[in-house]
Amino acid sequence: MWFEKDWKMKKLKKLREQNGYSYAVIATKLKISKAYYWQIENKKRKLSYLMAFKISKIFNLKPDDLFYYEID
Numbered sequence: 001m002w003f004e005k006d007w008k009m010k011k012l013k014k015l016r017e018q019n020g021y022s023y024a025v026i027a028t029k030l031k032i033s034k035a036y037y038w039q040i041e042n043k044k045r046k047l048s049y050l051m052a053f054k055i056s057k058i059f060n061l062k063p064d065d066l067f068y069y070e071i072d
Contacts, residue, residue, distance in 0.1 A: 008067050009041055015059055015066070016041070029058050 016026060027037040030051070039045035040055075052063040059066065 009043055012055065012066065013041055019059065021058075026055070026058065030054055 016023075023038050023041070024034045027034040030037060036045065040047055040051065047067070049063065052067050056063045056066045
């Protein structure tokens with residue numbers, strides 16, 4: 001089964017936009033710079049598990065629900 005390789009970050013961006021959050025708002029919640037968050041969302045910086053946990057907590061999700069995709 002083929003799927004877009006950047007689906008995780010596209011899902012994150014869509015979720016951020018659906019909730020009306022800007023890069024700055026998410027960055028503030030995470031206590032990081034806006035540029036750092038932008039780099040994560042645009043795959044310019046690797047996403048650590050701790051950061052994935054913090055991001056998913058903002059959206060009341062588990063990291064696996066946001067960043068993990070199982071292919072049947």
